Amino acid sequence: MNIDIQRLNRHLANAQPSATYRIMDRVAERRAQGAKIISLCAGEPDFDTPRHIRDAAIEAIEQGHTRYTQVAGVRSLREAVAAKFRRENGLDVTWQDTLICNGGKQVIYNAFAATLNEGDQVIVPAPYWVSYPEMVQLCAGQARIVTCDIDTGFKLTPAALADAITPQTRWLILNSPSNPTGAVYSRDELRALAEVLLTHPHVLILADDIYEHLIFDDQAFHTLAQVEPRLAARTLTMNGVSKAYAMTGWRIGFATGPRWLLEAMEKLQGQQTSGASSVSQQAALAALKGPKDFVRQSRAAFQRRRDLMVALLNDIPGLECVSPAGAFYAFASCAGLIGRTSAGGRVLHSDEEVAHALLDEADVAVVHGSAFGLGPYLRIAYALDDVSLRKACEAIGAFCTRLR
Known part of the structure; x- marks a missing residue:
């Protein structure tokens, strides 16, 4: 008797894995190979628990x-x-x-x-x-x-x-x-x-x-x-x-x-x-x-990082970013990059291609906006220190200026 023991619940079979965790898995793989990745994909504060x-x-x-x-x-x-x-x-x-x-x-x-x-x-x-x-x-x-x-x-x-x-x-x-x-x-x-x-x-x-x-x-x-x-x-x-x-x-x-x-x-x-x-x-x-000092301090830090990131991203050719009112994500349009070719020879047909190319060629991890239901955008988490954010934007900028 041929019994299909690998049959899944149909709702699970039709579901997609988390795009964020897929990118995080790729970051882990690249780091295991020795790459120094700046990850701007995780939705979590970089501070220690108080x-x-x-x-x-x-x-x-x-x-x-x-x-x-x-x-x-x-x-x-x-x-x-x-x-x-x-x-x-x-x-x-x-x-x-x-x-x-x-x-x-x-x-x-x-x-x-x-x-x-x-x-x-x-x-x-x-x-x-x-x-x-x-x-x-x-x-x-x-x-x-x-x-x-x-x-x-x-x-x-x-x-x-x-x-x-x-x-x-x-x-x-x-x-x-x-x-x-x-x-x-x-x-x-x-x-x-x-x-x-x-x-x-x-x-x-x-x-x-x-x-x-x-x-x-x-x-x-x-x-x-x-x-x-x-x-x-x-x-x-x-x-x-x-x-x-x-x-x-x-x-x-x-x-x-x-x-x-x-x-x-x-x-x-x-x-x-x-x-x-x-x-x-x-x-x-x-x-x-307990005390709420940490909440106020982290909010001030994220607002400062927001202002930094929005300014840096808007200076990069091909990206446009409005200033978010909350959370710790910049949602930057990458419409100006679509259709161009990276220095590594990848044709950027979509925001997902842009995100993969940034990880592979610029060592910066972001998540494509189409995973969140709207492209061509990039979700960029600014839950890192200022030095890392500046380095990430420098790498993104260098990637974009090399496009043809």
């Missing part, structure tokens, strides 16, 4: 916080998360309205896995974080991509939202500040989107606020359920400690939203990973309850 947070984790180990926790997280952390949402976002929630997950990515995946069925649609404004459409696909849904180009500041407009909603729409994703563009929605822009959503009560909203504290030029941060409380009953507000506190490897994300949804996500997580790391939860507790 000392008081690391100390709290060490103390947690010494005190025996090394066992299973409740699936939804330890109560002390959930109380701190609820206090954060009340204090910083004006959301009227208690610890019972929260959920702790193994990173922000699990929050999003659990929400989709708990609610999507065949034929359900998720509105995904593009440019988007690479994992959004793949998560939707893995959970049997359909990503409805709405292109938001530079003319709208890479942001979804009320008219585009209204046109995208159908009876099959289950979710809308709003990511502010945005990965990959750094775009930030103002209060008025969120209110205008809210007016559309109020007329479509079947649509849930995912507010991905993971870059909340990396917002520049003294702008105020706003989240949808805060701007329009009438939408709170169908909004999942997601956040975490990874970006604000340089804790990407600690894997702690959290959310607040309607209890029926949080309970469903908790049930799923209980059969999937159970609770997040007990030690990481204690570290996250220290982050949320």
